[in-house]
Amino acid sequence: MSDNRRIQSECKACRTKIIYLLTEKNKLMPVDADTVDKDDQHFNYKKHKSHFVTCTRPEVFRKPRTIDPKEKERIDEENFRRDLKIFKEKLSKDTRPFIKFNKIEVTMPRFNLLERCAKLNMPFDDLISKDNGELREWLSMHEALESEQLSLL
Ligand SMILES: [Zn+2]
Numbered sequence: 219m220s221d222n223r224r225i226q227s228e229c230k231a232c233r234t235k236i237i238y239l240l241t242e243k244n245k246l247m248p249v250d251a252d253t254v255d256k257d258d259q260h261f262n263y264k265k266h267k268s269h270f271v272t273c274t275r276p277e278v279f280r281k282p283r284t285i286d287p288k289e290k291e292r293i294d295e296e297n298f299r300r301d302l303k304i305f306k307e308k309l310s311k312d313t314r315p316f317i318k319f320n321k322i323e324v325t326m327p328r329f330n331l332l333e334r335c336a337k338l339n340m341p342f343d344d345l346i347s348k349d350n351g352e353l354r355e356w357l358s359m360h361e362a363l364e365s366e367q368l369s370l371l
Pocket residue numbers: 229230231232233234269272273274275
């Protein structure tokens with residue numbers, strides 16, 4: 219077989235000259251060109267260097283590990299259920315009046331909003347009666363104020 223019938227190429231990752239030779243299983247194997255003689259046609263592991271072994275940048279060809287979306291969904295749901303369970307336990311032990319006497323069901327997002335509002339001394343009546351949207355609105359005003367005051371210190 220002459221040179222021009224062999225598939226010559228260049229490694230896309232490290233730019234080494236390679237030549238594809240046939241393996242015993244009739245598969246093409248990229249081989250370092252400088253280990254291949256003019257008439258070589260079949261890959262000989264004693265003579266040729268497989269570029270899979272010599273490539274200096276093999277990471278380029280490695281596919282990033284992909285997670286099956288169904289599996290990811292399952293894990294997310296599992297994590298969410300676990301977080302929810304931990305949260306409900308924590309909530310049942312929380313005896314602060316604005317938690318205990320809240321007029322709206324205290325869910326995880328509401329709990330986080332209430333914590334932040336309470337830290338900024340929101341009045342008790344507001345804490346137990348404002349809905350989540352109102353809490354958020356109040357926070358956006360007061361947290362902005364707070365950070366302004368901190369930057370003035
Ligand atoms: Zn390479």
